Amino acid sequence: SPIPDYLQHVLDKARDNEAGAPAAYIDVLARADTSKLAVALAMVDGNLYSAGDDQVEFSIQSISKAFVYALAIEDAGLPRVLEKIGVEPSGDRFNQLSLERGTNRPMNPMINAGAITAHSLVVAPNATAEARTERILKSLSRLAGRQLHVDEEVYEAELKDADRNMGIGHMLKAAGIITCDPREAVKGYIRQCAINVNVKDLAMMSATLCNAGVHPFSGEQIIPHASVRQVLSVMTTCGMYDAAGDWVSNVGIPAKSGVAGGIIGTLPGQVGIAAFSPKLDERGNSVRGVAICEQLSRDMGLHMMDVS
Numbered sequence: 001s002p003i004p005d006y007l008q009h010v011l012d013k014a015r016d017n018e019a020g021a022p023a024a025y026i027d028v029l030a031r032a033d034t035s036k037l038a039v040a041l042a043m044v045d046g047n048l049y050s051a052g053d054d055q056v057e058f059s060i061q062s063i064s065k066a067f068v069y070a071l072a073i074e075d076a077g078l079p080r081v082l083e084k085i086g087v088e089p090s091g092d093r094f095n096q097l098s099l100e101r102g103t104n105r106p107m108n109p110m111i112n113a114g115a116i117t118a119h120s121l122v123v124a125p126n127a128t129a130e131a132r133t134e135r136i137l138k139s140l141s142r143l144a145g146r147q148l149h150v151d152e153e154v155y156e157a158e159l160k161d162a163d164r165n166m167g168i169g170h171m172l173k174a175a176g177i178i179t180c181d182p183r184e185a186v187k188g189y190i191r192q193c194a195i196n197v198n199v200k201d202l203a204m205m206s207a208t209l210c211n212a213g214v215h216p217f218s219g220e221q222i223i224p225h226a227s228v229r230q231v232l233s234v235m236t237t238c239g240m241y242d243a244a245g246d247w248v249s250n251v252g253i254p255a256k257s258g259v260a261g262g263i264i265g266t267l268p269g270q271v272g273i274a275a276f277s278p279k280l281d282e283r284g285n286s287v288r289g290v291a292i293c294e295q296l297s298r299d300m301g302l303h304m305m306d307v308s
């Protein structure tokens with residue numbers, strides 16, 4: 001197949017872009033090897049292609065938010081989730097301490113306030129933090145098709161510096177949005193973000209969303225069909241934080257990025273894309289990862305608004 005050569009070519013081109021810097025606020029991430037670069041494509045028919053550092057693991061970070069939102073919908077039901085978390089793009093940074101005026105809900109599940117709330121709805125609002133993180137790790141592992149693990153070093157590093165996320169947790173509790181101990185919810189959320197993946201894992205997770213929740217390799221229905229539309233809609237409007245508008249117009253694929261440098265793109269019915277490179281732009285999205293997705297979208301005509 002010519003696809004691996006093509007992917008290699010895309011990586012070589014992306015490598016020229018030297019801009020950005022790894023996330024500075026988590027010291028383990030700040031020390032990341034910025035030369036690492038990888039891409040993977042998982043087709044809904046079960047073909048997986050990858051190039052570059054496709055075995056290198058990094059923490060999933062905010063990409064987990066999309067999948068944990070799906071779990072919250074499965075466990076609490078969509079009406080309850082919508083009562084607690086909005087679906088409007090905030091235009092704010094991902095870690096903004098903000099709630100929607102009037103409803104007190106976090107604006108959407110892709111910013112930290114909404115993601116911590118979604119985390120608190122997994123299993124049940126009164127579940128232990130262990131039960132929630134166990135469920136999340138199990139679900140992400142099924143999506144990846146292999147057992148995933150928490151990177152304890154990343155977890156500890158982020159926990160040590162969690163004042164801002166703890167602040168968000170306490171704000172949510174005070175507003176009556178979360179009902180559990182906010183410290184436990186934030187700890188669990190940080191643990192969920194510290195799960196290690198590689199680009200092939202992410203491409204398969206993404207392809208499952210593309211394939212109406214059915215894993216393209218195992219044929220298992222992992223994400224209920226009814227949640228998939230909701231998750232993809234929110235990824236489209238809010239997945240790239242305050243760059244969502246640029247992203248939708250340039251790349252035109254539902255997506256989610258993480259602060260360790262991962263990005264997934266999810267074109268319904270077709271292909272799950274994953275890219276990895278640690279240096280981020282000022283909005284917190286991987287510079288080379290964005291470039292790779294732009295290139296793939298252009299070359300393969302993936303923009304969802306392109307009618308041909």
Ligand code: GLN
Pocket residue numbers: 060061062063094095112158165190193257258259260284
């Ligand atoms: N764990 C990170 C945080 O809460 C995730 C943020 C991200 O990937 N953008 O700050």
